[in-house]
Amino acid sequence: MRFADGRARQFGPLGHVAGELPTRLAGLTGPWRAASGWICTGIGASAAVADAVADRLRRNGVAAVSLPPGDAPGLAATVGWPVLLVSQSGRSTELLATVEALPTGRGLALTNAADPPLAAVAAEAVDVGGLADSRASTVGFAALLLAGHLFADWCTGSPPGRGWAAEVAxxxxxxxxxxxxxxxxxxxxxxxxxxxxxxxxxxxxxxxxxxxxxxxxxxxxxxxxxxxxxxxxxxxxxxxxxxxxxxxxxxxxxxxxxxxxxxxxxxxxxxxxxxxxxxxxxxxxxxxxxxxxxxxxxxxxxxxxxxxxxxxxxxxxxxxxxxxxxxxxxxxxxxxGVDPDEFVYDQDDTKLRTPDAPAAPPAPLSTIDERKSN
Missing domain, CATH: 3.40.50.10490 (Glucose-6-phosphate isomerase like protein; domain 1)
Known part of the structure; x- marks a missing residue:
């Protein structure tokens, strides 16, 4: 998906996310709502979502901080809080390493991608449906930002989604x-x-x-x-x-x-x-x-x-x-004169490539970009 197309489409899925995510959150079985505090983490655009979720939790009366992935395990071990891992693709190597360093059962993944590798190693996971996105995130960022706010309300016992439909629309x-x-x-x-x-x-x-x-x-x-x-x-x-x-x-x-x-x-x-x-x-x-x-x-x-x-x-x-x-x-x-859909530098160690992923980037209009989504 081109950046310009992503900008034009990014708010379209928000109503669906607001309607579906409360049910997905209700299906979580871990002790997340009993947590006295949260550590939120992400990388790239997902780091901004993590910051917003931590802010929303604090507004709701729950202690919360937003940290880089590498700093989360140490604090989690000290204070006993769970960690919300925000990721567009669910394949960021930094977040996968963070889960491995966490005490057992402390990591909850929030992703755009459905059933990503991060979901397999976190204690539980919830996603927004694997929405198609541009390489520089537009649709996915908006959806995860909304999902993060819904999550923060759910954590504090508020019925997620109440009053949201008209405002999102x-x-x-x-x-x-x-x-x-x-x-x-x-x-x-x-x-x-x-x-x-x-x-x-x-x-x-x-x-x-x-x-x-x-x-x-x-x-x-x-x-x-x-x-x-x-x-x-x-x-x-x-x-x-x-x-x-x-x-x-x-x-x-x-x-x-x-x-x-x-x-x-x-x-x-x-x-x-x-x-x-x-x-x-x-x-x-x-x-x-x-x-x-x-x-x-x-x-x-x-x-x-x-x-x-x-x-x-x-x-x-x-x-x-x-x-x-x-x-x-x-x-x-x-x-x-810059092409907004091309980057200068590609990295081969920031994303875990799934075994069945093609060597070339997948079709940009139907999948999350393998190279840069976070």
């Missing part, structure tokens, strides 16, 4: 509306990319890109900057707002800065605009209040986009922020 239209707002602030005009009221350096000349996000949206920022690195092939990093203020902001000139969050980032935008080397800025105001998520792109000239999110919580905004950063990744790739 509104996401595709919201993404289109958000795209309309982005169209007014990032364009493909030859020679320049329009950002806000002025024009800035051609995207092909950007040395780097920072995404600064409030905690609610940080997982989406982490995912989005991975897409920008993979698809656009420029350096990109995600930073939480307060951490950005303690030094990283000093290196802003030379690249685009995307500011995602509440009012404190308005001041950051003003400072960057008035700096000695004014830096191009995209400002996305994304806030939650009273069961609604408001997404506003001030320079678009369009009114704020309001989404009901009493059930989804930050998930609604996370999906849209990820979508917006995919748009930037695709635009940067186009301006730099």
């Amino acid at each position: 509104a996401i595709p239209a919201a993404a289109v509306a958000f795209g309309d707002r982005l169209a007014g602030t990032v364009t493909d005009a030859p020679g320049t990319v329009t950002v806000g009221p002025g024009t800035v350096t051609d995207a092909a000349g950007w040395a780097a890109l920072d995404v600064v996000a409030d905690p609610d949206w940080l997982a989406a920022a982490e995912y989005g900057t991975l897409m920008i690195r993979e698809v656009g092939r420029i350096r990109a990093g995600a930073l939480e707002t307060r951490r950005y203020l303690h030094g990283p902001m000093e290196s802003a000139p030379g690249g685009l800065t995307v500011l995602v969050g509440g009012d404190r980032l308005d001041r950051v935008a003003d400072q960057l605009a008035a700096g000695p080397a004014p830096a191009p800025v995209l400002r996305w105001s994304v806030t939650m209040s009273g069961g609604r998520t408001a997404v506003h792109v001030p320079d678009s000239g369009l009114p704020p986009l309001l989404l009901d999110s009493a059930a989804l919580g930050p998930l609604a905004g996370q999906l849209l922020v990820g979508y917006g950063l995919q748009e930037i990744a695709q635009r940067v790739a186009a301006r730099r």
